[in-house]
Amino acid sequence: MLACLSCFAPAGLSAASDDLLMGSVVRSEKYRLITDTASSLEIFDGTVSFRNAVYNLKADHAVHDRKTAEWTLRGSVYCLRKFADGSNLELYCDNGKYHENFEKAELYRGSDPIRMKHVAADGKLLRGRCDRINADNAKASMDFLGNFYLRTENMEIFSDNGFYSDTERSFLIYNSATAPSRPKTSARSLPAAIGTREGRDFAMTGERMKFFRDTGDVKLYNNVAGWIKAVKAAQPR
Numbered sequence: 001m002l003a004c005l006s007c008f009a010p011a012g013l014s015a016a017s018d019d020l021l022m023g024s025v026v027r028s029e030k031y032r033l034i035t036d037t038a039s040s041l042e043i044f045d046g047t048v049s050f051r052n053a054v055y056n057l058k059a060d061h062a063v064h065d066r067k068t069a070e071w072t073l074r075g076s077v078y079c080l081r082k083f084a085d086g087s088n089l090e091l092y093c094d095n096g097k098y099h100e101n102f103e104k105a106e107l108y109r110g111s112d113p114i115r116m117k118h119v120a121a122d123g124k125l126l127r128g129r130c131d132r133i134n135a136d137n138a139k140a141s142m143d144f145l146g147n148f149y150l151r152t153e154n155m156e157i158f159s160d161n162g163f164y165s166d167t168e169r170s171f172l173i174y175n176s177a178t179a180p181s182r183p184k185t186s187a188r189s190l191p192a193a194i195g196t197r198e199g200r201d202f203a204m205t206g207e208r209m210k211f212f213r214d215t216g217d218v219k220l221y222n223n224v225a226g227w228i229k230a231v232k233a234a235q236p237r
Helices: 002-007
Strands: 025-027 030-035 040-051 055-065 070-082 088-099 104-108 114-119 125-130 132-136 141-151 155-165 170-174 192-197 200-205 208-212 218-221 225-230
Touching: 125 155, 141 170, 155 208, 200 218
Parallel strands: none
Antiparallel strands: 025 040, 030 040, 040 055, 055 070, 070 088, 088 104, 088 114, 104 132, 114 125, 125 141, 132 141, 141 155, 155 170, 155 192, 170 208, 192 200, 200 225, 208 218
C-alpha cells in the first residue's frame, strides 16, 4: 500500500525510506504474535489502524510476516497519504499486500472496484477506479489493471488499463491485447476521453493515449477518431 501512496509524491518528496510503523499509533481489537522455526507473524484483528503524521491506514485484518517483510491487509482497506506540499492521496480496496524489501504493493478489488482520490496542493481533484493495482515505489510507477476509469474536473477517461509514471507525471491509457479466440471481425471499443476544455466539448478515441497530470493535456496515438464542438451558450430567458 505504501508503494502506491508514495508513487504520487511531488518531486523530491518520495517516501522511499518510509517505514509503515515508524512513529505510528497502532490499534486493533486483538493482537497475536506467532513465532516458530517456520514463521514470525504479527496478527492484528478487528478495526486495525496505523496512524502517524504521514500515513493513515485502516483494515479489518492485518498480518505482518517478519521473515518475509510482507504485510497483508484484508477487509475494507483504506489508505491515506499526506504530502509535504499539502496534497494527499486516498485509496480504498478490499485487500492488498505490501512487500517492504522490494517497495512493491498489490491491491485488489472485492465486490466493489478499487477507488482512488488525489487532491493536489491547489485543490484539483483526480479520481479513479480499477480492478487491480500493482505499484513499484522504486520506479515511481503504478499499473491500473481492469476496467480503468479516470476523472478530472473537466474530463473522463475509460479504458481497460492505465500505467502511471511519476517520472513523466503522466498516465498511459491502453486496452488489453485481444484474445486469440476472439473473431477478428468483432467490434472492440478503444480507450476514450470525453469532456470539456477551453469552451469546447470533445470526445476522442485512440489505440493509446497519454494524460499529463499537471497540465491536463491529452495525446492520442493510432486510429484516432472523435469530434470537437463549441459549448452552446445558455439561451436568455
